[in-house]
Amino acid sequence: YIYSLNIKSGKVNWKFKCGKSVMGTPAILGNKVFIGASDHTFRALNAKTGKLIWENKEIKGFIEAKPYADKQQVVIGDWANTLYSFNPSNGKLQWTWKVKGSRMVSPAAVWPIKANGNIIFATPERVTYGLDAKTGKQLWRIKGGRESVGLSPDKQHYYVKTMKDTVFAFTTQLVAVSSQMAPMTIAPLKMWGVNAEFGYEIAPTPITSVPNGGKEGRGLVFVPTDKGNIVALNHSDGSIAWKHKVSFALINYIQPLAGNKLLVSTMDGIVTVLEY
Numbered sequence: 001y002i003y004s005l006n007i008k009s010g011k012v013n014w015k016f017k018c019g020k021s022v023m024g025t026p027a028i029l030g031n032k033v034f035i036g037a038s039d040h041t042f043r044a045l046n047a048k049t050g051k052l053i054w055e056n057k058e059i060k061g062f063i064e065a066k067p068y069a070d071k072q073q074v075v076i077g078d079w080a081n082t083l084y085s086f087n088p089s090n091g092k093l094q095w096t097w098k099v100k101g102s103r104m105v106s107p108a109a110v111w112p113i114k115a116n117g118n119i120i121f122a123t124p125e126r127v128t129y130g131l132d133a134k135t136g137k138q139l140w141r142i143k144g145g146r147e148s149v150g151l152s153p154d155k156q157h158y159y160v161k162t163m164k165d166t167v168f169a170f171t172t173q174l175v176a177v178s179s180q181m182a183p184m185t186i187a188p189l190k191m192w193g194v195n196a197e198f199g200y201e202i203a204p205t206p207i208t209s210v211p212n213g214g215k216e217g218r219g220l221v222f223v224p225t226d227k228g229n230i231v232a233l234n235h236s237d238g239s240i241a242w243k244h245k246v247s248f249a250l251i252n253y254i255q256p257l258a259g260n261k262l263l264v265s266t267m268d269g270i271v272t273v274l275e276y
Contacts, residue, residue, distance in 0.1 A: 002026070002035060004050055014050030018043075025066035025111075027074070029088065034074050036063025042076065042084070044091060054091035059084070061106065065204075068112040068119070073133065075119055077107035083121065085136060095136030099123055109204035110147040115155040115172035122149050128160050130174075130188070140187040144168060150207025152219070152235065157191060159207045159221055164200055167207075167223055167231075168193045169238060194238035196223055196231045208254045213276055214241055220276060224251035228266055232276065246272050 019039030061080030122145035145160035219235035228247035
């Protein structure tokens, strides 16, 4: 089932039955709720009533992540090696992108992001990709990262977490790159790469960030881990601002709130509010 709860009382507003388990996280745009399930179906529901607006049954694998959604498209990956873009109005398939190899390298756990006309995501093969948002054509690929990515509030930079200590920041604006080994191409420009001291790490949880705080007041980047730690980095240079251990379990999400606060939940059922 997909449930809608009253924000004040917790009472059920409505529920929608799917054919199989619902592992995904909903994206809400206007009055539409976009969410995938394990029944090879991606759906748009009316946020107020729970009524089905449209459904697309072209999904090959099950879905566990949160889609990217705007007025132009809804983008989500599955565990059948495929990333999909749907028309948000009618659910028609706009394009697909596929990764080669085992389904274990599928773009399924990553929450895709979009900036400067690019869809950006990372896969378990430890590669970050950029696609043309309109066509799905692959524009670039950079080694590093494993599913955990994030976008700066101004959408000018994106962040990638690797499986061992390192976090990178890149520009979302593409620049011309050339070398003796490769012809001229376009790719993001690396702003910094730092040792964030979190050790071996495989949590696919997205990186979040805020425009305030940190060095020079230029913002903070919040890196989640599978061991319950949060590492806050300065956006300006990637240096560590602080660390905090919430739990011993994987962090589900770090949600920035008003008043310099963070709402954090973990897989062992802990919900925490931090102030930064």
